[in-house]
Amino acid sequence: MPMEFFRDIIIETLMITGIVMVMMLLIEYFNVFSGGGFGEYVKKSSLRQTGISAFLGFTPGCVGVYAVVSLYLHRIIGFGGLLAALLATVGDEAFIMIALIPKTYLLISLILLVLALAxxxxxxxxxLRSIE
Structure with missing residues (x-):
């Protein structure tokens, strides 16, 4: 029993690590493939940063927020974009809410999206001060 428990924990950890790694690699790919143009395009406008981040946070699950954190760590988006994504997200609970209470989920998500953008x-x- 304890070995199965630890095995499940290791499998879940590796899956989440893989998802985060893939998101970071995709962002790097877009940035390198565009010759840095992707990052520069997003950096130019705080409205663009906030809109993209809020939309990624709005998507069900945690993958969108992982992408936004990666963009923040690469200094492509600022604190406002990071905040927007974190406010707009419902996380993995979104899947349960979509299955059980889809109308309520949509209402909650739209309210969160508007608040996140604002x-x-x-x-x-x-x-923010750099820790470096």
Missing amino acids: FGLLFSGVK
Whole structure:
């Protein structure tokens, strides 16, 4: 019994690590393939950063937020974009809500999306000190 428990934990950990790695590789691919144009295009507008981030956060599951965190770590989006994604997300619970209460899920998600866009734009000018 304990060995099966630890085996399941290891499998889940490897799956999540793989998903995060794939998201980071996709972002690197887009940035390298576009010659840095993708990152520069997103960086030019706080509205663009916030909109893309909020949309990625709005998508069901955690993968969109993993992508936004990767964009933030690559300094492609700012704090406002990161905040927008984190406010817009419902996470993996979205799948259960879609199955059980689809109308309520849509209402909650749209409210979160509007709040995420508003607060993301409000905080898009915030510069955080570097830890370096």
